[in-house]
Amino acid sequence: MKSPALRVLMVGTALEGRGGVAAVVSVLRGHGLFEREAVRYVATHAEGPRLAKARGAVAGFWNTLRACFGQHPAVVHVHSASHASFLRKSIVLLVARLAGSKTIFHLHGGGFRTFATQESGPLMRRWIRHTLEHSSVVIALSEGWAQFVHEFAPMAKVAVVPNSVPLPARVDRTLEEPGRILFLGRLEAAKGVFELLGAGARLARDFPQLRLVFGGSGDVDGVRRRARELGIEDRIELPGWIGPRQRDAELARASVFCLPSHAEGLPMSMLEAMAAGKAVVATRVGGIPEALRDGSDEVNGMLVPPRDEAALAAALATLMGDAALRERLAARARASIEQHYSTEVVCGQLSAIYRELAGTER
Template sequence: MVGTSPAGKGGIATVVSVLQQAGFFEQQQARYLVTHADGSPWRKLGAALAAAWQVLSICLRERPAVVHVHSASRASFYRKSLLLALARLCGRATVFHLHGAEFKQFALQESGPLARWWIRRTLSKSSAVITLSESWATFLRELAPAARVRVIANSVRVPPPAEPAREQPARILFLGRADRRKGIFELLAALAQLAPRFPAARLVIGGDGDLALVAQTAEQLGVAQRVSILGWIDSAQREAELAQAAVFCLPSYDEGLPMAMLESMAAGKAVVVTPVGGIPEAIVDGVNGILVPPGDADALAAGLGRLFEDEALRRRVAEGARATIVARFGTEVVMSKMAELYRELAQARGD
């Protein structure tokens, strides 16, 4: 299995970390290779070349049954697609695992004819393509009809039930890159609308992005004293913030199936999110979350306000969220699906 460092930032790192902690690599006799390094372009190039050499060497010497890459868009895609090509040259089964919420934009708008051909070829030539939701599977099948697409959602560790006594009223938690695509500016505007009705309303932001612009916008809206900008936080800090939050909110314009949302649901938190990407396949409005249109600060304020003024609704939605994770996204459920795919691919090649 190939991807970014489990100790790094972002959804892929979180997914791999969950698998690692659950013992998936030991169960499947799998080795994990890190192909991306933060730092200068030269350092990144060195890490990519080292990974290519490792993949080629392992494929030739150890002949693994499956080479499985986790990929997003742009540079991530090009690095991983070349590794898959090397693995195919060595006769190995290959799995392309898509995580990037912007892959549609990358494939259809940013890529020229040659790049689109390479994208379609990579998808079609892979032994299997994993995507996080049926909506993304439909898109990939339209883009590359020959692709063998399998839907396997991200896995989530289910922690002990939340302690209601630790929650702070009207405290909103946002986790992720604080930029326009994630809807952070609509969330700030919604907070400004909610403040007069809910004096305790507060927003905590855990993530990177243009945090100076976020702070400036909060100041302009008159809610700077209600906003805590933490920057990127580690897993221990994330758990602590989730324990205190009344609601998790991620009003994105596009998504795959966000790990931050799934983790918040697993922690027994009511979530307010937008029906984009794979989210509508996980969230039923009013049952295990609240859905609001992207880009609509008024609707976002109304959705958050419903949960703040109706504690029974908030508790019911939170319980529904956690039950959804246990039934569909728990680590054991997802790991069994991935193990089944590995067995199928290995048997098909006679390994």
């Protein structure tokens, strides 16, 4: 018996994973996009031991092949970052094109520019360009990333669709703890965790209530060791990776959210903090400056250069010492999410792309 027609096949990482792509897709699914647009999701990557990852990849490719040639989806939408993620998804897109589907390459990960222009050799650069230019649409998270795609792959058709986050119903300021700074992300140098520790050491004397909370997995021992060297081991908390419920609780307690990354796409953790009504300090990298605006009449957060410990400390000191400023930036940050990054807005943009590619209207 022939399988029923499939409208959209979406391919990415396992949704129970801890990365940004899993968070993005979970938000889209939770808002009903899968039901409205007849989306089937296939995971080609999962966290865990090497053997489990290999089994997951094989199963994912097999399910993708069966879907592409058995159900003939109108659109195949892949979420991709760099390195192995790109290789897996580029093969999926090749299979989809051979099966006659329209294709969407959804670009995530702040390291893609370096991967494409510096870390890849001539053949890989050619394959990356080919993949981008032969996709029906490349989705970039910001205008800045769209400009990079146009420069690297001039024939690519690019659409800008930001990440989205749900908007919490209310913000309870009474739960905030003065001096509590929250970081959410992988604990590694590229996320700026060591600059945040250095900034914390500069602030500790003037702000006796200072607490640095690092929510995430990764180099926990390295973070603890550096905090000890700086004399602020008693000022840090390392709860490990936290799920949505604990994340929301930590956001409610935080006075300031800080993400001092060296490179980014459009980080979900920052958008979640803005939606939760938090004053945010982040670095001027990737798509962050398009969501978090500083130095203008519409300022809704504070931006600092990456790898600049002194500037980071100064921005955090300004916010921690000015409750009115924190509240003003927090309110504007939440309003920005409501206007531009809500799930309703982003799901509508994706639905329009699907319908255009599939040649259908509703």
